[in-house]
Every structure is written in structure tokens, then in C-alpha cells.
């Protein structure tokens with residue numbers, strides 16, 4: 001036990017009895033949680049209305065060679081379902097991926113907010129007539145210039161990637177992504193330089209260097225813009241955001257740990273986030289803990305609200 005927990009003082013709930021490991025669900029192993037982070041979670045769940053923003057790759061889903069095989073860790077999936085079912089909790093998956101992709105891969109509860117393409121695509125998960133998950137969203141509107149630029153970037157990057165063993169190009173609604181993870185290191189570095197000096201240097205292109213990816217976007221929106229907009233749209237009092245990559249730093253920047261937000265870096269590397277966990281497995285533990293804490297305090301908040309309308 002790392003945090004004084006009034007809810008467990010009478011011994012009726014032992015929230016720390018579990019054993020860490022894949023597939024273990026709550027009650028959770030908070031002995032492994034950093035005490036500062038656990039305290040921040042306690043403060044966070046006490047806010048009346050909260051936003052929980054979650055990056056996908058490297059956060060909900062471990063990084064893999066082939067992005068079509070990415071899957072959310074089972075414990076995180078369980079936590080997302082629990083959080084999304086609670087009143088005044090807005091769960092949003094905020095990713096650089098195409099939002100359609102996210103809905104197909106993430107197995108999200110119905111009506112979960114999905115923000116794709118680093119904030120350029122907004123929608124919700126929905127169940128289609130066939131029972132399969134689908135995205136309910138307005139289509140992305142590119143200007144004619146942006147659409148032309150995107151098509152040219154696709155052509156140019158494909159020509160650069162073609163001779164490089166393992167490298168490949170992903171076309172997304174607002175960007176083109178060159179993947180170098182499966183390529184040899186030297187070839188990956190050369191290709192990265194070529195992409196940056198060539199198509200990446202064109203006017204109107206926003207270059208995003210991610211984990212073994214060079215993304216060339218034709219719109220300028222960031223995850224920080226998206227998180228601010230989401231927070232204001234739902235009237236949230238505090239936000240938690242978990243991310244692992246460079247683009248997530250934009251989201252951390254718009255949060256303030258001093259006022260109850262929880263900017264949470266997943267993995268190594270320099271960050272502006274106030275809190276950190278080592279990997280997606282540890283993030284699962286945090287999300288289950290978050291669900292457990294919010295489930296406990298939310299009824300108290302609602303009673304107070306009823307008493308003082």
C-alpha cells in the first residue's frame with residue numbers, strides 16, 4: 001500500500017491485494033504504482049467531470065512491426081469499458097492513426113470518443129447493422145491544395161521507399177507516413193534524410209518524427225489542440241492524458257499537474273509530462289486503478305450535487 005486510502009480503512013475493500021501480470025483485473029496491484037502518481041489519481045477522480053485521453057500505439061497497444069496487428073492490452077480494454085460507463089467521465093482515444101483504423105482495431109465500447117489523425121478527425125465508435133464496430137464521424141475535408149499535396153507526397157515517398165527493404169508508406173486521410181521500423185538502421189537513416197530533404201521540405205507540409213516513422217501531414221492540427229477542444233466541449237474540470245511519442249508532448253503541454261491534470265508519459269525519453277510509467281502494461285495498472293477510484297468517489301459527488309443543486 002503506497003497511499004493512505006480512507007476507502008480501505010475499514011478493511012472492507014483491499015484494493016492492493018492483486019498480483020501484477022497480464023490479464024489480472026481489479027482489485028489492483030497499486031503497491032507497484034508510484035506514490036506521487038497514485039496521489040494524483042486520487043485528486044483527479046475527485047473532480048466532478050473528467051476527461052481521460054489515451055494515445056493508441058505504444059500506450060493502449062504495445063508497439064509491433066505491422067500496425068494492422070496492433071491490439072489493446074486486455075487489462076486496458078477492461079479499464080476503458082469501466083471508465084466509459086461511468087457518469088461524467090469522457091474517454092477519448094487520441095491518436096495519429098486514421099480514426100477508422102482505430103475503431104477497427106481498438107474494440108472500443110459503443111460511443112467512445114475517437115480523435116484520429118492527431119486531432120484532424122473527430123468521431124465516435126458505433127455498432128453497425130452487422131454488429132461490427134464502425135466510425136461515426138464527418139468525413140475529413142481537405143482543401144483542393146491539400147488534397148493535391150497529399151497525393152504528390154504519396155507518390156514521392158513511395159518512390160523513395162521502394163528500393164529500401166522493409167520500408168513502406170502508409171496513406172492516411174491528412175498525412176503520408178513512411179515506416180522504417182522493419183528496415184535496417186543505416187538504410188532507415190538514409191531514407192529518413194531523403195524524406196526530410198525532399199517531400200518533407202515542401203511548403204505546407206508539417207513534419208512529425210515519431211517512433212520509426214516520418215509523417216508528412218497536410219494539416220497543422222496537434223493533439224494539444226484536440227485535447228483543449230475536447231476539454232472545453234465536455235466542460236471538464238480536469239484531464240488525464242497518456243502518451244508515449246513526440247506528438248503526445250503537444251497534449252502534455254496543455255495540461256497542468258498543479259491544478260489536478262495528469263499528464264502521463266508512457267516509456268523512456270525526455271518529456272514535459274509530470275508523471276511516467278514504464279510501458280503499456282504499467283499503464284493498464286494505472287487505468288484499472290483509475291476506474292476503481294472513480295467508481296468509489298463518483299456516488300459521493302452525485303449525492304453532494306443532489307443536496308446543493
Ligand SMILES: O=P(O)(O)OC[C@H]1O[C@H](O[C@H]2O[C@H](CO)[C@@H](O)[C@H](O)[C@H]2O)[C@H](O)[C@@H](O)[C@@H]1O
Nearest residue numbers: 056057063064065067095096097181211212213
Ligand atoms: O498517436 P499514436 O496512436 O501513437 O499513433 C502514431 C503512429 O502509430 C502507428 O505507428 C507506430 O505504431 C506501429 C505499430 O505498433 C509501429 O510499427 C510504428 O513503428 C510506430 O511508429 C501508425 O502506423 C502511424 O500512422 C501513427 O501515426
